[in-house]
Amino acid sequence: MRIIALTCPSCGTIVAANELEEAVLMTCPGLECEETLGFEQLSEADRKHFIEHLDQYRL
């Protein structure tokens, strides 16, 4: 199973794609980081794979 995650360019905090997809846009959960992270920042291939296999990423 492909595990898709995004690394915050400001603080290095890593966020799994399932969190990004649920939030659409989120403030980086890193300590005192104000970067905005979003599902759209994932590569097109990662987004396509995630959406095509959505059931795997949800409980």
Added chain:
Amino acid sequence: MKGVLLAGGRGTRLRPITNTRPKQLVPVANSPVIQYGIEAFREAGITEIGVVLGNKGRERIQRFLGDGSEFGVDITYIVQGNPLGLSHAVGCARAFVGSDDFVLYLGDNIFEDDLSELVTGFANSEAVASVALGNVDNPQRFGVADVDDQRNVTRVVEKPDDPPSSLAVLGVYAFSREVFDAIERLEPSWRGELEITDAIQLLLEDGLTIRSHVVDGWWMDVGKPEDVLEANRHLLETNGPARADERVDESEIPDGVEVHESATVEDGTVLRGPISIAGDTTIGDGASIGPYTSIGPGTTVRNAHIENSVIIGDSKITTENEVVNSLLGRGSTVKSANGMPADSPRLTVGENSIITL
């Protein structure tokens, strides 16, 4: 070598305590469980740690650990969100780990042995993984490893009816980057999770070597209220083995008794070590504490006899009955019901509860 500390999971076996706090912050001997993992990494010389957070209580864990500097480590947070399994959590850490080897530590585990032997043995080997194993009496309840004459793992089976050995897979592993490729090839198990045992099995099927490291010392997966009490008992005993049974004045704290400098122990209190009393706590009016008891910060105890228990903190315990073998959540009140004697009930009480005994 980096460290990956798992701090997700729902903590369902620790309800109601975990209804309001993540299980990794439940205190044992007045230190949150997760702190033992952080210290184990540091003592093994691993200071770059990725902490994997679930979707429950993650801000509280971040507030406690901060950037790690208070504990002498450097923490990167990894938000897994949904608990999709240990292998999914590890997979989320791939960018953090990079091309390094890493030690995976389950954040609700405590080990008496340090990690150095496992880390050194793995680093000096050709193996792609090393798995900590422990001898157990009931292997049917664990993931169980089969090992060969060289102590290399040959098979891992989950909760087998007919276990191949008594060696249970414990909550610490060392991996090289090959594990990420194995995880990419996994499919979710029947319970919808990516299992770490399945990743290990794939590495074995690839013909790669997996070492085992048998843990001789005490260990505990702190998953249930009775596990918290047992871990508390063990850690208090090993950290403060001297015992005492005597009445004390404020200035006379017996051996085996750890009392924070901001705690108040009034005359006539009986303290039986080993116990730990946190700051801003008041013990008085003939209260009797211990043995094997941790009283968390901001707690007041009067009259009561408390034994083999963990009081998380900010609680008020004034019952004239005994509180024994109990785990009390933050903000609990336990008071007397006049003329209603109780027979030392065992309590597991969530936050802000009021119990009348």
